[in-house]
Amino acid sequence: MEQIEQMKQIKQDGLKKLTEKSRLLSQCSLFQGIEPVVINEMLNCLEPKSCRYKKNDTIALAGEPFESIGVLLKGEALVIKETAAGHRSMMALLRPGDLFGEIVVFSKNSAWPATVIAQEESQALFISRRKLTGQCEQSCTWHRTIIENMLRIISEKAMMLNKKVEYLTIKSMRGKLSTFFLEQHRKAGTTTFRLPMKRNELADFLNVSRPSMSREMARMREEGLIDFHLETVRIINAEALRDMGE
Amino acid sequence: MEQIEQMKQIKQDGLKKLTEKSRLLSQCSLFQGIEPVVINEMLNCLEPKSCRYKKNDTIALAGEPFESIGVLLKGEALVIKETAAGHRSMMALLRPGDLFGEIVVFSKNSAWPATVIAQEESQALFISRRKLTGQCEQSCTWHRTIIENMLRIISEKAMMLNKKVEYLTIKSMRGKLSTFFLEQHRKAGTTTFRLPMKRNELADFLNVSRPSMSREMARMREEGLIDFHLETVRIINAEALRDMGE
DNA sequence: AAAAATCGGTAGCCATGGCTACCGAAACGT
């Protein structure tokens, strides 16, 4: 009798786990717009590999061949790029629900371009490229959704990179700042707006040094182009800023 | 009798045109791996809009909403980015078979990010996003191929942009050159290789000025890191180069 | 073959911006 109760418990735990997993996945951009219940069915068809990692374990190693997209389910992981000299630079911090390897899965060159390392005890899911595009006989409805999601995700990544290239291509400090401020202004719709990043992060985004950036912002204030205090920026002479954009 | 002959002729001309179009499309990355004959069938289902343009006509205008991917069939077109100041910069030159708008079709923000202008008498094909992902009842086989192509195309674009960002992020001249030379070396497999671009283009790619680049290359030669003559470059001290990569 | 255009190398000038160092203010942790 006790045994039966125990088994029921195990089964319940299993179900709870499954629903927890699909609930987590329903938050993930790859499964956007799909009900957790449906995700459960899909997983049977997608046959994902689930892997657990301890702290400092290597989840993916740059250069290794691969054919799967990764989803971080639990924990925290770092995406790291190593230069030939062995110098490491952090590229991204992954949190539960984040994808990795999404750019590379569908390109010809199927080797991890970066290394992913678990920062704490983590769990990741890998879905193979074939399962993702492959049409299983039944339930093609959600398959279509997942492919549309995939297309959207990669497109948005490309758009983001494109924007980044635009900023990096601008040579002068003032040009970068002007372009950035005007973009924020356009987004906010008001002449006064708040910067979405700290100075350090902004300098990093524009690929300039923080002190040099502050210096230039001060100059622009002196010249009556903008005014600012901490995160708050007000555009005074929009025309002049526009003339700086390259 | 004569009328019948005439009609036959017209029909033949139509067929010739169709096969010419599909022959052209079979060269296009979007239809890679699909037989021209099959492409003909597909076109019925994809319902592309075909448009003709005269020289200097606007094929697509930045900011305008859109939902279609473009294929240049005939002629030549420029992709142009206009800054707020009205300053124009060329982004790409399109030739027959080239796609445009491929990054944006599947992103949420569906507005042309750049302007496309015909440089000569041209013809372009537009295929709507829905038709591209939509599954028509029959012939899902090639539909799958076209979606896989689409995924590959966007992924590769993202990879390319990613690589570009990597180069642009390197701050020092020497770092950029070292990284570039090492990459060429890796690709070629030999210590001596030929540069795939002219100096002007390389300087442009690395986002530096041509004379400064030449100067730095000369210095690197003096220091015994590399040797070069025109397009031919030989790596002498690979280790030292590696240490420069940021 | 002459003229023009393109291409690559070199030199000198100097503006831009990176870097270190330091300071005060704010935010955070305990």
Add this chain to the structure above:
DNA sequence: ACGTTTCGGTAGCCATGGCTACCGATTTTT
């Protein structure tokens, strides 16, 4: 409330690299 950390501003030094100008070589045009 206190110490600690993070954040932003400022200053001075000077290396990096942009820019113009010029030259010779090669290629293309006519």
